[in-house]
Amino acid sequence: MIVAIDGPAGAGKSTLSRRLAERLGFRFLDTGAMYRAVALAAMRRQVDPSDAEAIGRVAAETTITFSEERVFLNGEDVTEEIRTPAVTTAIRYAADNPDVRRRLVEEQRHIGEGGNLVTEGRDQGTVAFPDAACKIFLTASPEERARRRVEDLRNRGQSASFEEILAEQTERDRRDQTRPVGRLIKAEDAVELCTDGMTPEEVVSRMEQIVQAAQEKQQAKR
Numbered sequence: 488m489i490v491a492i493d494g495p496a497g498a499g500k501s502t503l504s505r506r507l508a509e510r511l512g513f514r515f516l517d518t519g520a521m522y523r524a525v526a527l528a529a530m531r532r533q534v535d536p537s538d539a540e541a542i543g544r545v546a547a548e549t550t551i552t553f554s555e556e557r558v559f560l561n562g563e564d565v566t567e568e569i570r571t572p573a574v575t576t577a578i579r580y581a582a583d584n585p586d587v588r589r590r591l592v593e594e595q596r597h598i599g600e601g602g603n604l605v606t607e608g609r610d611q612g613t614v615a616f617p618d619a620a621c622k623i624f625l626t627a628s629p630e631e632r633a634r635r636r637v638e639d640l641r642n643r644g645q646s647a648s649f650e651e652i653l654a655e656q657t658e659r660d661r662r663d664q665t666r667p668v669g670r671l672i673k674a675e676d677a678v679e680l681c682t683d684g685m686t687p688e689e690v691v692s693r694m695e696q697i698v699q700a701a702q703e704k705q706q707a708k709r
């Protein structure tokens with residue numbers, strides 16, 4: 488079974504989806520990490536960001552693998568480096584590139600062929616796995632997402648202004664929702680889950696219930 492989880496930045500998708508996968512005993516795929524890895528590879532090669540063809544070539548020549556919770560770019564552990572602000576800023580050159588998206592979606596489907604998988608991103612229920620048996624659209628209000636992010640940064644000893652984080656997030660939302668290919672949109676058959684006011688534990692339990700309901704529906708069809 489494929490569990491496709493999409494939603495905006497800061498909704499807690501990665502952490503919660505990973506926990507859900509652990510509970511279900513499913514594999515987990517963080518597709519944002521794939522776009523981050525391509526952006527990092529392009530930065531390292533000093534590719535001109537406006538050269539879409541060259542960025543497509545970078546994706547073709549890049550091998551991204553996962554092991555436990557680590558991400559590897561051509562065999563090198565880049566788990567921390569793909570989360571730096573420089574990569575986050577450059578990501579749009581990879582995420583807006585149709586050639587990159589085509590290759591990464593192909594790779595995601597290939598991983599999906601291995602069976603039971605929780606996969607999260609922006610286009611998992613719409614483009615990568617339109618036939619997924621279970622789709623969840625995970626959201627939270629912009630203010631709640633920004634508040635959580637500020638708290639997260641402060642817990643890590645970094646200073647953060649709520650207004651600045653909210654403004655950055657609004658810009659990311661706009662980009663995610665207006666990208667010509669693979670834009671963030673709720674699949675018609677996805678269950679929307681707004682996590683405002685819920686604890687992480689409550690969200691994972693609710694997600695588990697949604698998966699169980701989808702499993703029962705799937706079994707009833709057989």
Ligand code: DC
Binds near residue numbers: 520523659663669
């Ligand atoms: O989930 P994240 O913040 O790590 O994702 C990084 C970026 O990649 C984000 O700006 C949107 C993009 N992305 C995408 O376009 N499609 C996906 N399936 C996953 C992420």
